[in-house]
Amino acid sequence: MKADLEFKYHTQANKNHESFKKETLLEYLGRFKKIIESESVGFFRLSEDTTQLKAAKKMFEKFKHKKHFVQVGIGGSALGPQALIDALKSDKKVKFSFMDNTDSEYIADLLDEVNPQEALFYIVSKSGGTAETVANFSIARNFLKKNGIKEEGLKDHFVFCTDPNSGHLRELARKEGFACLEVPSNIGGRFSVLSNVGLLPALFAGISIDDLYAGANDIKESLLTEDVEENILLQSAAHIADLYRTAQPAVNQTVFMPYSSRLKTLSHWFVQLWGESLGKIRSIDSANVGLTPIPAYGATDQHSQMQLFMEGPSDKILMILEIKNRKTDFELDSSLGMEPAQKLSPYTLNQLLEAQINGTLQALKAQKKHVIHMSISENNARNMGAMALFFESLTALMGEYLDIDPFNQPGVELGKKYAYEYLKNLS
Numbered sequence: 001m002k003a004d005l006e007f008k009y010h011t012q013a014n015k016n017h018e019s020f021k022k023e024t025l026l027e028y029l030g031r032f033k034k035i036i037e038s039e040s041v042g043f044f045r046l047s048e049d050t051t052q053l054k055a056a057k058k059m060f061e062k063f064k065h066k067k068h069f070v071q072v073g074i075g076g077s078a079l080g081p082q083a084l085i086d087a088l089k090s091d092k093k094v095k096f097s098f099m100d101n102t103d104s105e106y107i108a109d110l111l112d113e114v115n116p117q118e119a120l121f122y123i124v125s126k127s128g129g130t131a132e133t134v135a136n137f138s139i140a141r142n143f144l145k146k147n148g149i150k151e152e153g154l155k156d157h158f159v160f161c162t163d164p165n166s167g168h169l170r171e172l173a174r175k176e177g178f179a180c181l182e183v184p185s186n187i188g189g190r191f192s193v194l195s196n197v198g199l200l201p202a203l204f205a206g207i208s209i210d211d212l213y214a215g216a217n218d219i220k221e222s223l224l225t226e227d228v229e230e231n232i233l234l235q236s237a238a239h240i241a242d243l244y245r246t247a248q249p250a251v252n253q254t255v256f257m258p259y260s261s262r263l264k265t266l267s268h269w270f271v272q273l274w275g276e277s278l279g280k281i282r283s284i285d286s287a288n289v290g291l292t293p294i295p296a297y298g299a300t301d302q303h304s305q306m307q308l309f310m311e312g313p314s315d316k317i318l319m320i321l322e323i324k325n326r327k328t329d330f331e332l333d334s335s336l337g338m339e340p341a342q343k344l345s346p347y348t349l350n351q352l353l354e355a356q357i358n359g360t361l362q363a364l365k366a367q368k369k370h371v372i373h374m375s376i377s378e379n380n381a382r383n384m385g386a387m388a389l390f391f392e393s394l395t396a397l398m399g400e401y402l403d404i405d406p407f408n409q410p411g412v413e414l415g416k417k418y419a420y421e422y423l424k425n426l427s
């Protein structure tokens with residue numbers, strides 16, 4: 001079954017505005033095509049080539065006896081894989097952990113759960129020198145050595161993933177003969193979920209990486225069609241941009257809210273992609289731009305942030321994702337002597353969730369809030385591949401609307417510089 005991401009727009013965007021004119025939309029389509037065809041931007045074409053798939057599968061064959069997969073990385077080198085695993089993991093025999101923070105209590109708890117013999121540490125850093133990742137790599141190495149793994153045995157416990165040509169990790173792999181996968185040079189961390197960064201852990205989790213790619217390829221036509229009314233990329237970007245530029249109050253916050261616990265981490269992946277790509281100082285006028293991303297998931301957040309979304313300022317656009325079918329369900333049939341249980345008795349848990357999504361959508365519309373209602377028939381690898389490419393494409397195109405470069409992150413670089421200066425002073 002092909003990927004089947006669908007969209008309905010319920011917003012107060014002004015459809016008569018310039019932003020929605022066919023020629024404007026086509027102009028943005030032209031700009032988007034220019035970006036994805038440029039040598040320096042590789043995320044869109046990634047799924048058209050099987051190089052990464054083959055390399056990941058080959059590496060998996062070599063290490064598939066390992067029972068604990070520990071991803072060591074941060075930002076884009078951790079969030080995409082984590083979103084894939086949480087959404088789709090089917091192989092219950094392999095345990096996953098993520099060394100994605102420099103919090104010693106967290107790392108100690110994590111290592112307590114690791115059997116050194118059974119563990120594979122996947123050290124992922126595009127640049128090959130990120131402090132958090134290097135620190136956790138050192139800790140993992142020391143942990144293995146302390147637990148009886150000899151220097152010459154370390155190669156059985158580490159796979160690297162980094163830039164094909166440059167960086168300290170690549171150099172170390174070459175020098176010491178560690179197994180190493182590539183992140184293509186033209187793919188940055190937050191756009192790398194469908195590269196080896198996400199593919200190797202996906203294989204350990206029993207996810208079909210061919211389906212991830214097939215899903216990304218399925219959706220391309222609806223991202224590139226010149227039939228602007230049908231183009232989900234152009235329509236979504238135009239709605240968000242129009243609300244950002246012309247609505248009163250201006251819409252400068254973006255909520256992504258899948259109704260699924262398994263997709264909770266996908267909303268965190270979206271937050272990083274959207275926040276780090278679009279929050280920038282615009283060079284032409286030094287304006288601070290961006291659309292603050294807010295992670296949420298339903299139905300849980302109906303009892304948390306929804307009150308704010310419903311009655312707080314209309315400065316948000318909500319992207320609500322519905323999964324139409326689930327593989328499991330529960331009867332709510334009950335002999336409990338309480339009225340709420342009796343009311344629910346004729347229904348199933350999936351029907352309750354469906355009612356909650358629809359009730360929320362109806363109420364948001366009644367409050368004239370801005371909503372993009374997305375849906376997929378089921379949570380599977382094909383739809384996950386499609387959603388990854390959709391959000392990456394939307395982020396790249398929003399960079400054009402905001403007139404910034406979505407592929408760099410100068411703001412975080414400054415923080416890193418100061419942190420190293422601080423460390424120097426400590427010694």
Ligand code: PA5
Pocket residue numbers: 074075076077124125126127128129130133188189190191276409
């Ligand atoms: O999206 C990005 O580029 C960043 O969030 C990086 O993924 C993050 O800083 C980690 O970088 P690296 O993969 O080079 O270690």
